Amino acid sequence: MSASDVRTPLLWALGLELFRDDLADLREGFRTRAQDEPMETTLQTVLVAASLFYAAEHGQNPKIDSFAAALEYITTSLSVGSINVYPVTEA
Structure with a gap:
């Protein structure tokens, strides 16, 4: 090491x-x-998660071409969990 x-x-x-x-x-x-403020906290959490996902995936994932696409991915992942978008960046 x-x-x-x-x-x-x-x-x-x-x-x-x-x-x-x-x-x-x-x-x-x-x-x-x-x-x-549970609703406000939830909304802020979703928006921060979408912002981070957009920052990580934009430019590397062709399906994340806008903040709205990142927001759709995050909200779908939190609800039904099924969307035709997958992260491509390394962890």
Whole structure:
């Protein structure tokens, strides 16, 4: 195993340790927000997921040619789960 292979996980672990309290506050804020405004939280989650999917797949997946196509993929995946679009980027 090379030094660069070890360095990345160590940096992640260090970052998580340094920002543990901040992450806990952020998590609690999300929890409170979801309880207070469940529909708004759901809508925001779907829009963020569609944005991330569009950013990852646009230009590499010919079926994701617009934000609307990415939004359709995300909403269909969350409901019936059957659509003729598949991610092509590597995880």
